[in-house]
Amino acid sequence: MNKGPIRTTDDDARQSARHMLAAMRHAVLAVNDAGTGHPHLSKIACQIDEAGVPVALLSGLAVHSQALAADPRAALLVETQQDRGDPMTWPRLSLQVTARVIADGAGLRDRWLRAHPKAAVFIDLPDFRFWRLDPQAGFLNAGFGAAFRLTPADLGLA
Template sequence: MSNAQTIAELTTSNSIAVLGSLLPGEVPTPYASLMPYVLDESGAPLLLISGLAVHTQNIHAHKAVSLLVDGTGGYEDRLAGPRSTLVGQVEKVEKASFKDHYIARHPSAAMYYDFNDFELYRMTIERAHLVAGFGRVHWVEGDAVRAAIIDSLAA
């Protein structure tokens, strides 16, 4: 399995990740939060987030984010398991057309999906950092990751 395929497998088999964003300020400070996501047909993660959340305020100041997808569950030594950090930019998208798709993956979102303060953001994956276990660390370009995710979704 290629590195891009490993990242695609992690990304398609999970639906919760850790979102990294930057707190605005004179010196931007890293901020991490738990984030449900779904993937659209182009392999891009879609994030439904409230305008009241700290990470949303961060995104308004800095479009650059990361999304850590963890595949280490079930490993006795969690550091031996695979994980990948997707790196890219986010932009707001029209949320109405993704409602059924999002709620199918996250049914609890049905009660707040239509709230006015919730918006949907699409992440464009520019690169991904894969840690496939001890000493197996690779950067993979976004085009390869997106193509592998699309192939994985098609299967």
């Protein structure tokens, strides 16, 4: 019987994914370019809010912000870097997300600056907005032979 590469999601996988999100300070954001339909990738500053949902502070002038405004479907790649070894074996978490601007990001400002103090230079510029990146589904590659599909509930978000 072929078990396949994807394991049954267990508490260790859930805890690993939640830990990766809690430790996240940067991620790779994939959006759908409105002009071409092709994917566009950007490395962004990203962290979770009090509820555990990823949020990003993005400039409205950026290609990825314009793409999200046209199509809120996106993906987020979170990596756990390690000091040694092959980066292809390091844990990584892919999330399918739906993005939306947070109308009043004032409550996020202090939390954001604690994690990203250099953002003080631009956080109050008029084109910057906080975006909520609501996970719809996820995929955790926790290392060789350790792949798991995740739901928002697995991430503690349902």
